[in-house]
Amino acid sequence: MKTQVCIIGAGPAGLLLGHLLRAEGVDCVVLERRSPDYVLSRIRAGVLENITVSLMERLGLDQRLKAEGLPHDGFNLADGERLIRIDIAELTGGQQVVVYGQTELTRDLMDAREERGLEVIYEAEETVLFDVESDAPYVPYTRDGTQHRVDCRFIVGCDGFHGPSRKAIPASVGMEYQREYPFGWLGILADVPPCNHELIYANHERGFALASMRSETRSRYYVDVPLTDKVEEWSDERLWDELAIRLGPEAAANITRGPALEKSIAPLRSFVFAPMRHGSLLLCGDSAHIVPPTGAKGLNLAASDVHYAAEALTGFFNKSDNDAIAAYSDTALARVWKSERFSWSLTKLMHRFPEDGPFERAMQQAELDYIASSRAAQTSIAENYVGLPV
Ligand code: FAD
Numbered sequence: 001m002k003t004q005v006c007i008i009g010a011g012p013a014g015l016l017l018g019h020l021l022r023a024e025g026v027d028c029v030v031l032e033r034r035s036p037d038y039v040l041s042r043i044r045a046g047v048l049e050n051i052t053v054s055l056m057e058r059l060g061l062d063q064r065l066k067a068e069g070l071p072h073d074g075f076n077l078a079d080g081e082r083l084i085r086i087d088i089a090e091l092t093g094g095q096q097v098v099v100y101g102q103t104e105l106t107r108d109l110m111d112a113r114e115e116r117g118l119e120v121i122y123e124a125e126e127t128v129l130f131d132v133e134s135d136a137p138y139v140p141y142t143r144d145g146t147q148h149r150v151d152c153r154f155i156v157g158c159d160g161f162h163g164p165s166r167k168a169i170p171a172s173v174g175m176e177y178q179r180e181y182p183f184g185w186l187g188i189l190a191d192v193p194p195c196n197h198e199l200i201y202a203n204h205e206r207g208f209a210l211a212s213m214r215s216e217t218r219s220r221y222y223v224d225v226p227l228t229d230k231v232e233e234w235s236d237e238r239l240w241d242e243l244a245i246r247l248g249p250e251a252a253a254n255i256t257r258g259p260a261l262e263k264s265i266a267p268l269r270s271f272v273f274a275p276m277r278h279g280s281l282l283l284c285g286d287s288a289h290i291v292p293p294t295g296a297k298g299l300n301l302a303a304s305d306v307h308y309a310a311e312a313l314t315g316f317f318n319k320s321d322n323d324a325i326a327a328y329s330d331t332a333l334a335r336v337w338k339s340e341r342f343s344w345s346l347t348k349l350m351h352r353f354p355e356d357g358p359f360e361r362a363m364q365q366a367e368l369d370y371i372a373s374s375r376a377a378q379t380s381i382a383e384n385y386v387g388l389p390v
């Protein structure tokens, strides 16, 4: 098969990019290793920034997001008895974030495939990237035991942290920046009303907790746990008890418990690979970078990469303009690094690190005191939380 752009991976980055390219008349095909049901079974992000919402609007695929998404004007940082509300709408000239699950966003993009003429080949296995340094790269893959091959002008790697795209860039031209954290987030999804109408990020002496939601009847909660913990060691009851302690008495009084629909542990990592383009290969989303989840940046960063990549590729095919392709890596990385910084600093502020002593704890308290008392500090957090401009 011959096409202009071969996209590897049909997570949110790959599907968004595919739709944006099709909307501009650029030919593309998306290769996805898993089945649609498997992709939808992964419970991940829940908070959308402006950039992600505006891409869905631009595609005209925002009906369900508008009807079912919950716009939030603020969120809370809790430290012991203290609750600091960050009024993002007031501090950013009326901007909001929208609570709408990654699963729902992915479903909306999947459901529009046929109507928009976006070809996604699911269960495409053994994808390999060839000749990425040339103007005619190609991607062989197998499906149902049969070999196929996509010939194209560009490949875009939207295949997540473990996919093959980043590895197709020679080590001699790439640089990895990495930090691993000594804990993971244990998450629970349950069909119970949220304990608070806004998110609460809590720093408690027993560790971090986050009260989030997917809707008015579905809650998502997290606690941080040592990397050695196994999900099986956390019965629903143990996890609800821990959440009630870490979120504090006021939130605890409003927690409704229920059976877990999903429960899993995700490790925390900061990771950036540069450059994000090599020859005819562009990287978008988790294939190029990972942020720790504190601050809900992962999915939104994938969306801003896709925005830049779509502009660059449509410029190339529709206006014979090569400049944005040449600038793609620098343009995307400038925003990536700012989100990396925000996610890292909020992670450091809200978690108890095993290596930290009284000095580091005093620094956290001083920073939280400063945030509580300074409009400038709150504005800085708010503008990062709603998403920096693209
Ligand atoms: P992905 O969603 O990972 O999609 C990549 C796709 O590529 C997958 O469908 C995969 O099957 C496919 N693929 C992989 N290899 C191949 C191959 N060889 N051939 C073809 N296809 C391939 N972010 C938040 O903001 N908040 C959260 O709470 C949060 N929780 C998370 C929990 C977990 C366990 C993980 C892993 C991430 C979480 N994130 C969270 C991050 C956020 O979900 C990601 O940043 C987002 O999914 C990135 O989208 P993506 O399309 O780049 O990658």
Ligand code: DHB
Binding pocket: 044, 045, 046, 047, 199, 212, 213, 220, 293, 294, 295, 296, 297
């Ligand atoms: C969710 C995840 C996050 O990492 C975050 O910062 C906020 C919300 C969530 O899954 O709901």
